[in-house]
Amino acid sequence: MTTGLALRSVTKRFGGFAALEEVDFVAHGGEVHALLGENGAGKSTLMNVACGIYAPDEGRVEIDGKAVSIAGARDAAARGIGMVHQHFKLVPAFSVLDNILLFNPGRPAAEVGAEAQRLAARIGFDLPLEARAGTLPVAEQQRLEILKVLIGGARIVILDEPTAVLSPEEGTALMGLIRGLADEGAAVILVTHKLHEALHHSDRITVLRQGRTIAETTPEGMNPAELTTLIVGEQIVEEPELSSHVGERVIWLNGVELAGDAGRRGLTGLDFQVRAGEIYGVAGVAGNGQSELAEVLMGLARPTGGTVWMDGENITEAGPAGRRRAGLACIPVDRYRHGLAGRLSVADNYAVNGVLAGRYGGWMWLNRAKARARAREAVEEFDVQGVRGMGQRAALLSGGNAQKLVIAREFEGETRVVLAHSPSRGLDVRAGAAVHARLRAARDAGAAVILISDDLDEILLLSDRIGVLSDGRMAAEFTAPADRAEIGRAMVSHGDD
Amino acid sequence: MATTENLSLRERATKPRPAFRLVPLLEPRQKVGETRRIAVYAASLGLAALLSVLLLAVSGVPPSDLGTEIAATAFSSPRALGSVLAQMAPLVVAGLATAIAFRANFWNIGLEGQMILGAICATAIAIFDIGPEALRLPLMMLAACAGGMGWIAGPAYLRQKLGVSEVITTLLLNYVAFNLLLHLLYGGWKDPVSSFPHSEQYEAVERLPQLGWQTLTWALPFAGILAAALWWILSASRLGYLLDLLSANRDMARAVGVPVAGLSLAAILASGAVAGLTGFVISAGIEGRMTQDFHVGYLFNGVLIAFLGRNHPLGVVIAAFFMAVLVQVGQSLQVFFGTPFSLVRLTQAIFIICVAGSEFFLTYRMNFRSAS
Ligand SMILES: Nc1ncnc2c1ncn2[C@@H]1O[C@H](COP(=O)(O)OP(=O)(O)OP(=O)(O)O)[C@@H](O)[C@H]1O
Ligand SMILES: [Mg+2]
Numbered sequence: 087m088t089t090g091l092a093l094r095s096v097t098k099r100f101g102g103f104a105a106l107e108e109v110d111f112v113a114h115g116g117e118v119h120a121l122l123g124e125n126g127a128g129k130s131t132l133m134n135v136a137c138g139i140y141a142p143d144e145g146r147v148e149i150d151g152k153a154v155s156i157a158g159a160r161d162a163a164a165r166g167i168g169m170v171h172q173h174f175k176l177v178p179a180f181s182v183l184d185n186i187l188l189f190n191p192g193r194p195a196a197e198v199g200a201e202a203q204r205l206a207a208r209i210g211f212d213l214p215l216e217a218r219a220g221t222l223p224v225a226e227q228q229r230l231e232i233l234k235v236l237i238g239g240a241r242i243v244i245l246d247e248p249t250a251v252l253s254p255e256e257g258t259a260l261m262g263l264i265r266g267l268a269d270e271g272a273a274v275i276l277v278t279h280k281l282h283e284a285l286h287h288s289d290r291i292t293v294l295r296q297g298r299t300i301a302e303t304t305p306e307g308m309n310p311a312e313l314t315t316l317i318v319g320e321q322i323v324e325e326p327e328l329s330s331h332v333g334e335r336v337i338w339l340n341g342v343e344l345a346g347d348a349g350r351r352g353l354t355g356l357d358f359q360v361r362a363g364e365i366y367g368v369a370g371v372a373g374n375g376q377s378e379l380a381e382v383l384m385g386l387a388r389p390t391g392g393t394v395w396m397d398g399e400n401i402t403e404a405g406p407a408g409r410r411r412a413g414l415a416c417i418p419v420d421r422y423r424h425g426l427a428g429r430l431s432v433a434d435n436y437a438v439n440g441v442l443a444g445r446y447g448g449w450m451w452l453n454r455a456k457a458r459a460r461a462r463e464a465v466e467e468f469d470v471q472g473v474r475g476m477g478q479r480a481a482l483l484s485g486g487n488a489q490k491l492v493i494a495r496e497f498e499g500e501t502r503v504v505l506a507h508s509p510s511r512g513l514d515v516r517a518g519a520a521v522h523a524r525l526r527a528a529r530d531a532g533a534a535v536i537l538i539s540d541d542l543d544e545i546l547l548l549s550d551r552i553g554v555l556s557d558g559r560m561a562a563e564f565t566a567p568a569d570r571a572e573i574g575r576a577m578v579s580h581g582d583d
Numbered sequence: 584m585a586t587t588e589n590l591s592l593r594e595r596a597t598k599p600r601p602a603f604r605l606v607p608l609l610e611p612r613q614k615v616g617e618t619r620r621i622a623v624y625a626a627s628l629g630l631a632a633l634l635s636v637l638l639l640a641v642s643g644v645p646p647s648d649l650g651t652e653i654a655a656t657a658f659s660s661p662r663a664l665g666s667v668l669a670q671m672a673p674l675v676v677a678g679l680a681t682a683i684a685f686r687a688n689f690w691n692i693g694l695e696g697q698m699i700l701g702a703i704c705a706t707a708i709a710i711f712d713i714g715p716e717a718l719r720l721p722l723m724m725l726a727a728c729a730g731g732m733g734w735i736a737g738p739a740y741l742r743q744k745l746g747v748s749e750v751i752t753t754l755l756l757n758y759v760a761f762n763l764l765l766h767l768l769y770g771g772w773k774d775p776v777s778s779f780p781h782s783e784q785y786e787a788v789e790r791l792p793q794l795g796w797q798t799l800t801w802a803l804p805f806a807g808i809l810a811a812a813l814w815w816i817l818s819a820s821r822l823g824y825l826l827d828l829l830s831a832n833r834d835m836a837r838a839v840g841v842p843v844a845g846l847s848l849a850a851i852l853a854s855g856a857v858a859g860l861t862g863f864v865i866s867a868g869i870e871g872r873m874t875q876d877f878h879v880g881y882l883f884n885g886v887l888i889a890f891l892g893r894n895h896p897l898g899v900v901i902a903a904f905f906m907a908v909l910v911q912v913g914q915s916l917q918v919f920f921g922t923p924f925s926l927v928r929l930t931q932a933i934f935i936i937c938v939a940g941s942e943f944f945l946t947y948r949m950n951f952r953s954a955s
Contacts, residue, residue, distance in 0.1 A: 100610075141608045141950040158608060384838055407840030416838065424838040427831035438828060438839050441821055450820045482611065 090115040090273030091167070091242045096135055096145035098128075103474055105131045106297045108145065113273040113290075115241065118264055120284035120305075121277045122317050123294035124514040125486025126471040129277045130172055132294065133244050136275075137169040138162035149242070163189070168235025169244040172277075172485050172512075173422065174227055178220025182230055185219050189234045201237055209236075209263050223373070225256040232263070243267060244275045247485065249283060250512045253372035253540045261287040279486075279514050281310045293317055318516045328566055329529055329550045333362030336397060336534035337383075337503050343391030344378050346558070351375050353382065353558045356392070360503075360534040360551075365525060367549030368538040371577050375558040376538050377419065380507045383536065384416050384424075385409045397502060407442070413502030415528075417493055417509045419538075425492040428481030432473050435480045436461035436495050443499070468494035469520065485512045497524055504528050504535045510544060522548055546570060607949035615945045627941035628934070635930040644920050656915040657908045665797025671907035673865045675806035677881045678888030678899035679813055680731075680857035685894050686817065687850035688830045693738065693753025694858045694885045695878040696760035697731040701859025702866045703767065704730030706782050706873040709789040710772065716788045723789060724863055731859020732852045734760060739851040743844060757882070768875050782873040791868040802868025807900070809857070814896035826850055861885075887931065891938050906931070 091113045098106040106128045113119040123129050134140045136147060138156030146153045149165055156162045162169075176185050183199050190198055199215055206212055211229055219230060228248060235243060245264065249257035261283065264274045268289075278284060284291050285305045293301040293316045301316050314322050338359040346352030353375050360366040370376060381387035382394065385406040394402045396412055404412075418424035426435050437457040440446055446453045458476045465473050470490045472483055480488060489512055496504075506525060510518035525548060529535050538555075539545050545552055552564045554576040562576035636646050644652075657667050677694060684691035691697075704726035708714065714722045738752035768780040775783055791801040817823035829836045829843055837843045865877045888906055892898030913927035 138608070140610055386838060405840070406838055407842065410840045418838060423832075423834050425835060427828055427835050429831040430827060434824070434828070437824075438841070441824060442840055447821065449822060450816075452819060452821050452824050 090150070091136060091275070092148040092151070093132065093136060093142075094146050094148060096132065096142045096147070098131055098135060098140055099143050101474070103472075104297055106135070106142075109294065109297065109299050110302075111136075111292055111299065113242065113275050115271050115273045116268055117289040118268045118274045118276055118287060120288035120291045121275055121294065122279075122281075122284055122291060122313070124296075124318055125490070125512075125517055126484040127294040128297040129294055130246055130484065133169060133246055133275065133277060136162075136242075137167050137244060163235070163238045163240070166239055166241045167244070168238055168240030168242070170228065170231040170235060170246065170248060172246040172250075174231055176219045176227060176230065178218065180219055181216050182213050182219055182222070183215040185230060186234050186237055190238050198237060202233055205236055206233060209266055210259075211263075224251045225253070228252070228260075236267075241271065242273045242275070244277070246277045247279065247512060248276070249278065249280060250485075254542070255371070257283070279512065279518075281313050281515070284313065285310065295319065314515050318514060320516075322515050322519050324519050324522060324547055326547055326567065327526065329364050331530075332364045332550070333532060335359050336362050337536070338395040339382075339392065340395065341392035342382060342389045342394060344382060344387060344558075345390045346378075351378060351558050353378050353389070356559050358553050358560050358563070360536055362502075362532045362534055363529055364550040365529050365535040365537055365548050367545035367552040368536065368555050369542055369545045369552055369573055369577060370540075370555035372540045374555050376507070376540075376555060378558070379555065380416075380419065380505060380538055383505050384414075384418070386424075410439070410442070413500060413533075415496040415499075415501040415504045417489075417496055417504075417506045419507040419511070421489055421492050426480045426488060428479065430480060431477045432465065432470075432480050432483070432491065433458045433461040433476035435491060436464055439495055439498055464494040464498065465491070468497075469517070470494060486514055486517055489513055490517060493521060493524065497528065501528055501533045504533050505538070506535065507538045508540065509537070510541075542570065542573065546573075607951045609947040610950055612946060612948050620945060623941045623944050624938070627937040631934040631937035634933050634937070638930060638933070639916075639922070639926070642922065642926055644916060644922060648920075652915060652919070653908070653912050656911050661797055663911075665799055667904075667907045667911050668803055669798055669800075669869065670910055671903050672800075672802040672806045672868060673861055673881070674884055674888060674903040674906055675810055675900055676857060676861040676864050677885035678892060678903050679806075679810060679896060680854050680861060681885040681889035682892065682894040682896070682899055683813065683817075683850055683857060684854035685889055686826055686830060687847045687854075688833075689739070689742070689847065689851050689854070690750045691735065691738075691753050691851070691854050691858075692750055692882065692886075693735060693756050694861070695882045696753070696757035697734045697855050697858035698862035698865075698878045698881060699757075699760040699764050700730035700734040700862070701727035702730075702862030702873045702877065703764065704859070705863045705866060706772070706785075709785045709867075710783055719788050720791070720867070723867060724860065727859040727863035728856035729859070731855040731857070731862070733855075735851060735855030735858070739848055739855075743848065761878075764873075764875060768873070772873075774872070780875050784872045785867060789867060790871050791864075800868045802864045805864060805868070809860070810896045810900050813857075817896060822846075822849075858885075887935060890935060905934075909934075 093109060093111040095108040095110060096106055097104065097108055109132055111132060121129050131140065135142050138158050138161055147156060148154065154165065156165065177188065180188065183195065186202055187195055187198055202215065213226060213230060213233065219227060222230065248260055252260060264276065265287065268274050276283065276288060285308060288305055291303050291305055292299060311321060339356050342353055342356040344353040351373065368376065368379065378387065382389055385404055389402060393400055401409060401412065422428060437446065440457060440460065441452065446457045461476050468490050470487050472487050480491065483491065504525065509521050513521060525535050525537065537545065537548055550566050552566065552568055552573060553560045554562045554573060556577060556579060561579055564573060636649060639649055640646050656663055658664055680694055681691060705723040708719065708723045708726045734756060735753065738749045738756065741747035741752055742749045768782065772782050774781050791805065793800055825841050825846055828841060829846055833843060861881065862878065866873045870877055884906060888899055888902040891902035909931055916922040916927065917924060
């Protein structure tokens with residue numbers, strides 16, 4: 087086994103804040119190396135140092151035992167390091183082939199195209215080279231990212247939380263793919279929050295905490311509880327806990343239809359209701375109408391048929407503003423699209439609900455000091471880490487902490503209905519548990535909670551009732567405690583039973 | 584094949600490394616302090632000034648003369664300063680009009696058309712003596728707003744409902760407006776006194792009063808008040824905050840319940856209204872009538888000023904002052920040194936590029952250090 091990539095006592099500071107302190111990390115060729123750690127532990131930063139996006143303040147980067155200085159991402163690629171980032175770096179308007187060419191400049195298109203096809207076939211998927219990158223489903227965009235770095239000749243492949251946006255099935259397929267890469271001699275580094283990926287699909291594990299390496303170990307003989315303790319420093323046990331008091335009907339979808347079009351599944355005759363004090367889990371294989379359902383609930387998409395009722399009022403025609411006034415809180419699945427404005431400050435991102443509700447003054451005057459103070463309290467209360475000033479741009483929060491900021495904002499006021507779409511995506515175990523606790527607290531305070539998630543474990547853990555979304559309609563409904571296998575069957579039945 | 588590729592990669596991987604890098608790594612900054620911001624702008628302006636002086640020196644204007652020329656044409660006498668300030672007033676208003684639209688991500692390239700419509704509407708009030716004399720000026724002002732708004736409403740509608748690019752529609756409407764202006768000035772609105780193609784002279788009540796210092800009129804305070812009001816709205820009010828949110832992430836703004844369509848429409852119409860006021864300020868505040876070429880050059884200057892002022896009302900005021908000095912100096916260079924007008928434009932372009940480039944140093948930190 088050769089040393090692929092070694093980072094030796096790397097320190098990286100942003101302003102006065104040390105994101106990494108004397109971190110050591112070694113990944114060998116031929117292995118899958120899992121990099122774990124809490125939100126904001128410094129995983130992405132460390133990998134950005136490895137692939138030349140950041141220069142370390144102290145310490146060095148070695149490739150095959152030789153110290154190197156990497157002059158940016160292009161140079162890293164030339165040295166065989168390729169990274170698939172937490173947020174994809176694709177040009178949506180470009181074709182698949184153009185995106186690959188952009189990353190591998192100076193090579194003839196025909197040659198690259200042929201190689202892409204060959205490589206894709208070898209690792210077991212195909213990609214339409216002419217399709218526009220922006221129109222591909224997330225899983226295929228990610229394959230494109232992987233293909234991009236492999237064609238560049240990467241033998242050190244870094245994947246930053248690759249399965250966060252994938253369905254469990256797609257995730258499993260990806261794990262097979264990276265094992266194949268490692269078998270061919272590549273060093274694969276897998277950044278993840280999913281313990282089972284580290285335990286079942288990696289050869290070695292490094293754990294970061296607050297910018298320091300705190301453990302390097304192998305998955306043999308480890309169990310999830312031990313790994314959790316390593317990562318967050320404490321045991322975290324989540325137990326199902328059913329609702330003690332279910333009240334009257336709060337939200338009711340009656341025969342909701344949404345016309346589908348290219349790349350979008352429609353909804354057909356969607357019927358379900360959620361009562362006060364219960365968590366209604368929407369299970370299903372990704373792509374069966376989850377996003378469309380979320381858009382209908384948020385008021386972003388007008389149903390083409392049927393009605394949506396909330397507290398006895400027909401809100402089918404109401405937009406997001408009206409619904410929020412009526413007490414709807416949303417944790418959207420894509421926090422950088424529907425959750426945050428990355429260019430604006432943490433305080434401004436937090437303030438928006440309060441501003442719209444008139445809590446910081448009328449139309450002509452905005453009490454920014456008050457908004458800032460309120461944001462500071464909330465950041466503290468929801469444990470959003472890495473915020474060193476309220477004026478800091480939201481885009482530079484670590485992925486998980488950005489999610490916490492959204493959650494803090496959405497849970498600010500009185501809520502009647504909570505829509506949570508994959509709310510613990512990208513969160514560490516502790517933060518995930520904290521989100522689950524928030525959802526339960528909202529339920530216990532009498533809200534109707536709708537939880538849409540691809541993660542059946544999460545659904546089973548939290549839900550009082552479970553609906554299975556298949557082909558744009560509710561194929562089956564279960565009351566907790568429900569049988570996992572039965573739900574699984576309903577998920578793939580395509581609603582024809 | 585795979586092995587040879589790997590080998591060459593390995594060779595490249597181990598090439599010797601220098602002690603520091605020539606090409607720095609760029610790291611995004613989390614926030615920018617005010618002192619740094621000011622220092623970076625000052626440095627970029629200094630660089631631009633230096634380059635401009637060099638350029639002019641090469642084309643035959645000695646730097647020493649240039650210094651005295653600037654001092655003489657812009658600052659030496661109250662008369663010179665007065666004329667710079669007089670030029671500045673409409674530039675401020677034009678810059679504000681453009682900045683509002685840009686803040687809402689609406690690329691309004693139709694400033695001149697909207698100015699013309701503003702002036703036409705104001706002039707209609709003046710030549711047909713509509714309304715009591717005491718209200719004549721405010722009426723002209725409102726009419727100018729309405730004219731500018733009307734001229735931008737079409738592009739706004741097309742953009743919002745049909746997704747038609749406003750760059751094309753606003754731009755083309757400039758020509759329509761210009762031909763309308765010519766039609767009026769060579770037709771029914773020709774000056775009955777001189778028969779020249781400009782409107783008849785406004786009566787005293789239809790003109791912005793003199794300030795009593797040099798040739799300055801109320802156009803300048805008017806521009807100042809407008810800038811202050813917009814500054815308030817854009818940085819201290821809820822509207823300004825929501826507009827920022829909208830331009831930073833429209834999808835998110837919509838999802839949290841910001842009335843995005845209404846808000847952008849309001850901003851676009853406001854831009855048109857202020858553009859209309861630019862026409863009013865020139866006609867009622869400077870020329871005292873509607874001429875056939877009062878609008879020439881304002882589109883370009885408006886974009887420039889909004890850009891240099893970073894779409895911020897105070898920035899716009901400063902940039903407009905700056906531009907007025909440049910224009911004034913440019914005029915005298917043309918007269919005294921025979922410097923071609925294109926060269927004057929070129930120096931303006933240098934300033935823009937330098938300020939635009941400075942943004943980069945505010946967004947990124949450059950790291951020249953090599954790993955130790
Ligand atoms: N360019 C930057 N400027 C300032 N601070 C930064 C920058 N990039 C990251 N940080 C901070 O460094 C810390 C580590 O961030 P990093 O993105 O590496 O975390 P992470 O381990 O990847 O977390 P997550 O699992 O949430 O993605 C965070 O507190 C983050 O806010
Ligand atoms: Mg990360």
